[in-house]
Amino acid sequence: MRIVVVGGGMAGTIFANNVARRLASELRAGKARITMLTASDKHVYQPGWLYVAMGRMTPDELEREQASLLDPAIALHVDPVRTFALADRHVVTASGRTHEYDLLVIATGSRPVPEEIPGLKEAAIHCYSAEDALHFYDRLADFTGGRILITVGLPHKCPMIPLEITFAMHDFLHDKGLSDKTEFYYTYPIGRAHSLENVARWASPEFERLGIRQETFFNLKEVDPANGLARSxxxxxxxxxxxxxxxxxRGQAVIEANKLGANGFIPTDRYSLRMVGEHADSVIVLGDTTNLPISKAGSTAHFEAEAAAENVAALVKTGRAVRQYDGKVFCFIEAGKDRATYAMFDYTHPPQPKAPNAAMHAFKMAYNKLYWASARGLL
Amino acid sequence: MAETTLVDARGSFCPGPLMELITTLKRAQVGDVLELLSSDAGSAKDVPEWVRKVGHVLERTERDPAGVWHLFVRKEK
Structure with missing residues (x-):
């Protein structure tokens, strides 16, 4: 089986390594082949950008050479796909090379588009790239007091970030002695502090305890940078x-350009992770690239990739898939500089977050290092 | 031309049905109707509340025998 993986982020990398481990003998015997096509020779642990924004990590700590993470049996090409010819079962890359496949895995991820809201890109800081996270820290470190407004666009990657960034900034400015001069104004698109009801039930009293004001049903319409004004x-x-x-x-532009899904998100079956429609037998979609109504998060990508890898390996070995993805997600929630909790849920079981504690924060800090084992398909 | 778009948010705890609706509505055309499927009983309350606040129209709400809510929302602006 010729397997082509498009995208070298969390989903693509964990999937490719997991399959390579399961199919080691088939790869050696030439019965299977795995090719990865990606846009960058670097692999970035994106959840770490939160810590860069707080001055607690530097971007180089969050990067590895993509080649160093992949099983040696995987053929890596830093040559992004430009054309998806699904009917003919091949893709064409930027260099003009054609890759034929029996199974295509699309894991191209999502990208922030602050420019879609008038004034937002000019006025706001965020932590969705290393460069933006460094700029965030510059602005936060220079902040001397006033109102900090937090707004949340839809859809967004990492559902815990609105809470995490708010709690982290609170502790940062508290330690600088600026609490009395700072007003936090947290907004959220729906009628509570977080999409997960039980998380919102925990977060709102925390906000109250810390003096963080919240306004719900706030969907940003436009920003007036000159006057420091946001309208919903x-x-x-x-x-x-x-x-x-x-x-x-949004999803990646190449997905929209090839008309694979509105806004760059591909219609995907929630259990099999197969592309919905006539190409279901030859296309799997993973991570942020799906249009599934579940969290766009590294954790989602991780658990989807594991389920898909197990299925693909079983298909090669026995001809039958063996698993359905159950919607599992596990997200840490940093509740400040030294405490954390978590939300674990699936399609049928809502999360039951516990009170934040130091041990869970320590676990999160450890996972930030252990991630590289996950990327290699080991954890 | 106005279209009806299905937003299947069954089994969605995060981002959840209302966030899925807002996301899709944002990029829909004025006059389009969205049919939101939700297995969360809370949608029958928070969707109408948000739709009213923003000024869209909730055309109708149904609950099928499987307990799934179908909420039909028309984009007004």
């Missing part, structure tokens, strides 16, 4: 001194 679709106007945003996201 619901008709609210809020002044700010520092605007922090979780920007809206």
């Amino acid at each position: 679709e619901e008709g609210a106007e809020v002044k700010f001194d520092l605007l922090v945003t979780v920007p809206p996201h």
Whole structure:
């Protein structure tokens, strides 16, 4: 079986390594072949950008050479796909090379698009790239007081970031002695502090305890950078001194250009992770690239990749898939500089977050290092 | 031309049905109707509340025998 993986992020890398381990003998015997086509020779642990924004990590700590993470049996080409010819079962890359496949795995991820909201890109800081996270820290370190407005666009990658960035900034400015001069103004698109009801039930009292003001049903419509003013679709106007945003996201432009899915997200079966429609037998979609109504997060990508890898290996060995993806997600929630909790849920079981504690924060800090074992398909 | 788009948010705890609706509605055309499927009973309350706040129209709400809510929302602006 010729397997072509498009995308070298969390989903693509974990999938490719997991399959390579399961099919080691088939790869050696030439009965299977795995090719990865990706846009960068670097692999980035994106959840670490939160810590860069707080001055607690530097971008180089979050990068590895992609080749160093992949099983040697995987053929890596830093040569992104430009054309998906699904009917003919091949893709064409930027260099003009054609790769034929029996099974295509699309894991191209999502990207922030703050420019879709007028004024947002000019006025706001966010932590969705290494460069933006460094800029975030510059602005936060220079902040001397005033109102910090937090806005949340839809859809967005990493559903815990709105809470995490707010709690992290609170602790950062508290330690600088700026609590009395700072007002936090947290907004959220729906009628509670977080999409997960039980997480919102925990977060709102935390906000109250820390003096963080919250406004719900706030979907950012436009920003007036000159006057420091944000307006919502619901008709609210809020002044700010520092605007922090979780920007809206889209899928990759190549997905839209090839008409594989609206806004760059591909229609995907929630259990089999197969592309919906006539190419279901030859296309799997993983991670942020799906249009599934579940969290766009590294954790989702990780668990989807494991389920898909197990199925693909079983297909090669026995001709039958063996697993359905059950919607499993496990997200840490940093609740400040030294405490954390988590949310674990699937399609049928909501999360039951516990009170934050130091041990869970230590676990998160350890996982930030252990991630490289996950990327290699080992953890 | 106005279209009806299905937003299947069954089994979605995060981002959840209302966030899925807002996401899709944002990029729909004025006049389009979205049919939101939700297995969360809370959608029958929070979707109408948000739709009213923003100024869209909730055309109708149904609950099928399987307990799934179908909420039909028309984009007004």
